[in-house]
Amino acid sequence: MTDTMHIAFTESAGGCLKAAFRDMPDQHVAALADDLSLGPINPYHYPDRQVFFETLYADTEYEPWYQDDLPGIRAFWDKTRPSDTRRIVWFTRRSAIEYSGFLEFLSREPDPCAFEVIDLTEGVDVVWEDEPDEGPDRVIPISLGELTPDWLRDQTDRARHLTQDEAAFYLRSWERLKNEEDDVRTLWRGQLYPTIPSTLGEDVLYAVPEDWTSAAMVIGEALGASSDEYHQCSDAFLYTRLLFLIRCGEVEAEGDPTSMRTLQVRRADIVDEDDLFPIIP
Template sequence: MKTTLHFVFTQSGAGCLVQALRKAGRSDPVIVTHDDLSFGPVNSSDRDVRTKWVADELGEPRWINIRTGSERLWDDSNAPDNRKILWLTRRSAMEYAGFLDWLSHLGDAPCEVVDLSEIMVPNQSEQDRSRPPRLLVSLGMLHPDVICPEKFWELAKPLQETARKRYQNLWQQLLAENAPLRVIKGDVLVSAPISFFDSRLMSQVTNKWQNVWKVVGQTLVSGPDDLIEYGDTFVMGRLRALVKSGQLEVQGELRDEVRDSRVRLS
């Protein structure tokens, strides 16, 4: 009997999907790959290359998961006939990059895709329920009580050959470019320099001292509402770099566990 395997690309997305499946009485395994491949080198099988880049560019945050290409691939060699469902959203750079990476290793093996990129969902909070539905930007933001009754797994469709080749060619191009960043542009990911979002971060800083984590939080919500382009790990790393370059100055330590540091324009 075939087992249905679900592949997702954030830890939060895996948690939401597991809860929804269990609520529906399903025991399908959910496999998560959560190395954020929207930043850093991606074309090396040497874990140390990516680890060093993260340490140099982002200050080596403690919770970054660094994996090689082979480790990012689910090994189903003992059960190659399992049904594989990939959960995709092109509105999250991390999830999109994780999907492309996984699909590149899959080759020509059959799989299905639940594409959430154009799914509209109701607002969950009390104060927002009167507002119209919004585009879903991440599986991790989809409440299990919405996933379960809607049975989103029934949206799974076989990945057609033309789409597979388009995705795989896109990832091969990104691997060849091996840029510091991969950012969302329209319907695809494109390579970008490490400084791509610096102006957005700098726009949140003033001549007055502000709490560092307030600036990070403001930067996280300053982009388009229908995209997730980066996380707090990346923003904090760039803030460190801007302090080091002299564009910003800081009071206190810029460590992830320190919550009372302050920052301002130099």
């Protein structure tokens, strides 16, 4: 039997796929640890991206992430090159990280229709145990890491090749994004667009209460608010927006800012939301 390489664009999705095929030695999984919804992509250059993330996450526990993940990132691109192995690419266009990773992967392919895809943007049908209704329910994830391994395994018969028109559309979309100057990409009406960090900073400020609370709780609230329909960004990125608000004096803080788990925050009395957001870079 031909070996199959299952390809994902977040480590959480990769972990779920590994669990889904754990008892099948001919099924392999590769997951990209590089968040391509952030940082320079034209060109895709490791040193430039490392500088971007080290600057973005400076003085936090996330600062060494890119350097630590770089060997795995390099290995991902080596393992997923065209070969005799069947390749199935998994993603949802409701995740900015997964969609961006898929577009970069596609742009590297000599034949963008050679591999298969499983696009779960429209969700999966599942049947719950002990439910009186025998019909399936539709579960629509905003990232593949939300789905159980069994649900993912049940989707393998949905694998298909892209049409030429689909591939051309995706390649045009990525080329358009590569020609933009902004280094943040978020989803709007199902497509990726360049944006500025202040767009996501609003959700962070709204989540900061007047009383002292854990920064981790604030980021959790903001992540939920920004992920109602799409998974726009990571909690680490939102934490950088909280730290910026602290530096601006819009949020007060106590504790060690290296980690969101060790920091307490509350909204400053001086906040004027009408004046705040235009100045956030």
